[in-house]
Amino acid sequence: KAGVTQTPRYLIKTRGQQVTLSCSPISGHRSVSWYQQTPGQGLQFLFEYFSETQRNKGNFPGRFSGRQFSNSRSEMNVSTLELGDSALYLCASSWGGTGTAVDTQYFGPGTRLTVL
Amino acid sequence: GQQVMQIPQYQHVQEGEDFTTYCNSSTTLSNIQWYKQRPGGHPVFLIQLVKSGEVKKQKRLTFQFGEAKKNSSLHITATQTTDVGTYFCAPPESNFGNEKLTFGTGTRLTIIP
Numbered sequence: 001k002a003g004v005t006q007t008p009r010y011l012i013k014t015r016g017q018q019v020t021l022s023c024s025p026i027s028g029h030r031s032v033s034w035y036q037q038t039p040g041q042g043l044q045f046l047f048e049y050f051s052e053t054q055r056n057k058g059n060f061p062g063r064f065s066g067r068q069f070s071n072s073r074s075e076m077n078v079s080t081l082e083l084g085d086s087a088l089y090l091c092a093s094s095w096g097g098t099g100t101a102v103d104t105q106y107f108g109p110g111t112r113l114t115v116l
Numbered sequence: 117g118q119q120v121m122q123i124p125q126y127q128h129v130q131e132g133e134d135f136t137t138y139c140n141s142s143t144t145l146s147n148i149q150w151y152k153q154r155p156g157g158h159p160v161f162l163i164q165l166v167k168s169g170e171v172k173k174q175k176r177l178t179f180q181f182g183e184a185k186k187n188s189s190l191h192i193t194a195t196q197t198t199d200v201g202t203y204f205c206a207p208p209e210s211n212f213g214n215e216k217l218t219f220g221t222g223t224r225l226t227i228i229p
Contacts, residue, residue, distance in 0.1 A: 033216070033217075035219075042219060042220075042221050042222060043159070043204065043219035043222075044219075045216050045217065045218065045219075048214075048216060055214050056211055056214045056215075056216045057211075058216070090158055090159070092159075102149075102208045102215045102216060102217050104149065104161045104164065105149075105151075105159070105161060105206075105217060106161070107158040107159045107160070108158060109157075109158055110158055
């Protein structure tokens with residue numbers, strides 16, 4: 001089975017711009033979660049999508065948004081980029097069929113975003 | 117809310133020495149997952165512990181879940197260079213009926229050959 005894929009792998013943007021990141025989950029997985037990883041804050045949960053609906057969200061400003069398509073692929077958007085948004089953005093997929101509980105997360109390689 | 121502390125933050129060991137990382141929560145946990153992230157890589161699932169006092173082994177790795185389900189540990193016996201990476205504990209946190217994973221701060225393990 002192919003793993004989780006994320007595109008692009010690297011991205012350089014300037015402050016004020018917006019960015020869209022893409023994630024394709026493992027086939028059959030219906031849940032996609034997004035995490036931000038920085039040296040200072042560690043691994044922080046952004047949001048989770050299941051069956052095209054946001055099922056959970058972390059404590060990030062509204063500039064961070066996402067969506068999920070009918071084929072379970074997900075996109076994350078960050079508008080009005082700030083320097084502090086520079087991070088590794090990780091997407092993780094899981095089966096998601098255990099209701100509200102968290103299944104094993106299978107992570108993609110991440111998108112390294114640099115904001116100048 | 118739930119607070120998860122993971123110690124130590126860094127650990128440098130000679131190859132062949134043992135290594136242990138601890139995860140402590142302020143609240144009782146329903147279960148806990150452990151992940152490993154190699155340098156430049158992404159987190160990879162290692163194990164999930166569910167029962168009070170549970171002990172699971174994977175070759176040289178031993179995972180424990182405390183009797184009170186408030187702490188957990190990962191012990192590696194006779195470390196090897198392949199063990200290099202950051203180890204995260206990840207208990208779920210309930211958020212209005214839905215659970216999300218909260219990752220500990222991680223313990224970065226480096227091996228001195």
